Amino acid sequence: MEQAKKDLGKLAILELGRDLLLGFHCKGCGRYEPVDELLGKVDEAKRICEYCGKTRDAEIISRLDRSELQADRPLSELCVPQGEVLAVRGGKNGDRLRLFELTGDVERFWG
Numbered sequence: 001m002e003q004a005k006k007d008l009g010k011l012a013i014l015e016l017g018r019d020l021l022l023g024f025h026c027k028g029c030g031r032y033e034p035v036d037e038l039l040g041k042v043d044e045a046k047r048i049c050e051y052c053g054k055t056r057d058a059e060i061i062s063r064l065d066r067s068e069l070q071a072d073r074p075l076s077e078l079c080v081p082q083g084e085v086l087a088v089r090g091g092k093n094g095d096r097l098r099l100f101e102l103t104g105d106v107e108r109f110w111g
């Protein structure tokens with residue numbers, strides 16, 4: 001992963017290869033509920049706010065870049081299993097691609 005940072009520079013983007021539901025934000029009452037589950041595993045009915053009954057907005061990511069808060073979090077928290085091969089994009093135009101197998105040693109992508 002150190003090599004990834006060197007090779008790909010500051011623009012590196014980590015492709016999760018899946019949609020991750022970070023949480024629900026309710027416009028009705030302003031509440032935010034963190035979820036951190038794969039999108040497919042979350043029941044549609046959970047979109048309904050239990051406080052005010054409105055449909056909540058889902059906050060979904062499928063990639064990480066340095067500007068995002070989630071980049072500081074361990075990948076296991078983001079539902080990426082160990083042994084998973086992840087793609088990292090970088091270079092000036094995002095046209096350089098590297099593949100990395102995730103192991104216990106490199107749980108924190110950005111270090």
Ligand SMILES: [Zn+2]
Nearest residue numbers: 026029049052
């Ligand atoms: Zn609400």
